Amino acid sequence: MQIACIAVVFGGWQIGSTTGALDPLILPPLSAIAVQLGAVLRAGSAWAAAGVTLAELALAFALAAAAGLLAGFAISRSAFVVRVFDPLIAGLYAVPTILLFPLYLLFFGIGPPSKIALGTTMAFFPIVLSTIAGFSQVKRVHIAAAQSMGASAPQLFWHVLVPDAFPVVIAGLRMGLVLGFLAILGGETITSNAGLGHEIVTMAESLEPAKMFAYIVVAVALASVLNALTSYVEMRGRRHESA
Amino acid sequence: MQGISIRGVSQAFGAAGDARRVVALEDATLDIPAGELVCLIGPSGCGKSSLLDIIAGLAKPVAGSVTIDGEPVRGPLPKRVGFVFQENALFPWLSVYDNIVAGLTFQGVPKDERRGRADEALAAVGLEAFRNHYPRQLSGGMKQRAQLARALSLQTEILLMDEPFAALDEQTRLVLGEDLSVQLAKTRKTIVFVTHSLVEAVFLADRIAVFTARPGRIKTILTVDEPHPRAPGFMTSAKLTGLRNALYELLHDEVRRAMETGAGV
Numbered sequence A: 001m002q003i004a005c006i007a008v009v010f011g012g013w014q015i016g017s018t019t020g021a022l023d024p025l026i027l028p029p030l031s032a033i034a035v036q037l038g039a040v041l042r043a044g045s046a047w048a049a050a051g052v053t054l055a056e057l058a059l060a061f062a063l064a065a066a067a068g069l070l071a072g073f074a075i076s077r078s079a080f081v082v083r084v085f086d087p088l089i090a091g092l093y094a095v096p097t098i099l100l101f102p103l104y105l106l107f108f109g110i111g112p113p114s115k116i117a118l119g120t121t122m123a124f125f126p127i128v129l130s131t132i133a134g135f136s137q138v139k140r141v142h143i144a145a146a147q148s149m150g151a152s153a154p155q156l157f158w159h160v161l162v163p164d165a166f167p168v169v170i171a172g173l174r175m176g177l178v179l180g181f182l183a184i185l186g187g188e189t190i191t192s193n194a195g196l197g198h199e200i201v202t203m204a205e206s207l208e209p210a211k212m213f214a215y216i217v218v219a220v221a222l223a224s225v226l227n228a229l230t231s232y233v234e235m236r237g238r239r240h241e242s243a
Numbered sequence B: 001m002q003g004i005s006i007r008g009v010s011q012a013f014g015a016a017g018d019a020r021r022v023v024a025l026e027d028a029t030l031d032i033p034a035g036e037l038v039c040l041i042g043p044s045g046c047g048k049s050s051l052l053d054i055i056a057g058l059a060k061p062v063a064g065s066v067t068i069d070g071e072p073v074r075g076p077l078p079k080r081v082g083f084v085f086q087e088n089a090l091f092p093w094l095s096v097y098d099n100i101v102a103g104l105t106f107q108g109v110p111k112d113e114r115r116g117r118a119d120e121a122l123a124a125v126g127l128e129a130f131r132n133h134y135p136r137q138l139s140g141g142m143k144q145r146a147q148l149a150r151a152l153s154l155q156t157e158i159l160l161m162d163e164p165f166a167a168l169d170e171q172t173r174l175v176l177g178e179d180l181s182v183q184l185a186k187t188r189k190t191i192v193f194v195t196h197s198l199v200e201a202v203f204l205a206d207r208i209a210v211f212t213a214r215p216g217r218i219k220t221i222l223t224v225d226e227p228h229p230r231a232p233g234f235m236t237s238a239k240l241t242g243l244r245n246a247l248y249e250l251l252h253d254e255v256r257r258a259m260e261t262g263a264g265v
Helices: A002-019 A030-043 A045-076 A079-093 A097-108 A112-136 A140-148 A153-190 A196-205 A209-237 B048-055 B096-107 B111-125 B140-153 B170-187 B198-204 B232-236 B238-260
Strands: B004-013 B022-032 B037-041 B063-068 B081-084 B158-162 B190-195 B207-211 B218-223
Touching (some): A002 A030, A030 A209, A045 A079, A045 A153, A045 A209, A079 A112, A097 A112, A112 A153, A140 A153, A140 B081, A153 A209, A153 B096, A196 A209, B022 B063, B037 B048, B048 B158, B081 B140, B096 B111, B096 B140, B111 B140, B140 B170, B170 B198, B198 B238, B207 B238, B218 B238, B232 B238
Parallel strands (some): B037 B190, B081 B158, B158 B190
Antiparallel strands (some): B004 B022, B004 B063, B207 B218
């Protein structure tokens, strides 16, 4: 059924292009896109651009996850501290992160660091909020049971707190990855000198729509792979729920 | 083995001087010799569960002390005391077998002994066929049996059980009670068992400590003179009925009183 829907859309697209109903500058034919996709993949420019974007994302996510997980866990240790910080962080989260981009461009220049900063900022919030939530909702009876059986503090953390918090925390991590990716791509389309977003906007501006779509395909493919990977990690940690 | 000695234990929640301070337990004193099964019974909010937590070292009393085999309890004693909770305390992300192994790991049992002990415990409660099941896939009765297996595998001399069968239907409850009695006869553990069920208390206990409404004090101690393992026939005997009736008389007024003062009922 899903394949049929995609087939209809793509079929319609190709027909539209061939009959001239679709303006080739806005929506080039699928065949042209396919050709350009092959070209940029062979030329290596697609890999290079994807590499830049991926590297920015990897660093941004690593920073956001480290900060978010540590801060989130620390805050979760006291109900009072949670009451103080959770609304503060949630409030900050509501501020559009993109507003910080001009500031980051000033601090870090137009290269990858400003995108990394943007990505880190964006990814941090869902991670820290879900980490707070995840560790706060660990069932007391699980902790009591482990303690009564002699669990040490590290054992309690790794064998009870982490597994119990995992479903909530992993959801936040996945969200952080997605939002970070979008922020970085977006930042690249606004001001950058490399990366998939940069190529996409450059191709648009040089009136090369087929090449632009080719890079969009690469970006979508990258997003799909990331999604599949994180989905797998989440599923492995939660397989006891659907046993 | 000297057993459990409870001396003048009191428990309260809320700061001193706070109008909302609740005194759950007042001046509980009781000696439980090794190998005895004692039931704690009383209206809700009378401090029975609090007392159990204190014996287990999971909570500190505001007054009094508990000694186990002569040593004062200052924290959990994983090698001496096992605990079975009312709510399901199995770790949902682990299978039944892994749950038991987790307990053994926490207690510090060497790796090569864990498998054997886990297998023994599973056999003792009859769950060998479900060793790889997750708690989600088990019925309430099976979950509690699994929790019992985990506690039994730790081979502690004392077992504390906080209304372990409360969430189960009466029939399952009675059958599990019989099994517990068999286990007790085999292992000679000291068991402290909190329950609301009159019949369960008489069927299982060597002695029954009856609590008053909050603040809970030990009102009376009934003795049930019947050897373990308790035969299923004991359930329908006149002796049990007589004791159950005596328990009812003792408790009825306390439960009424608890309802009137709004103490937890």
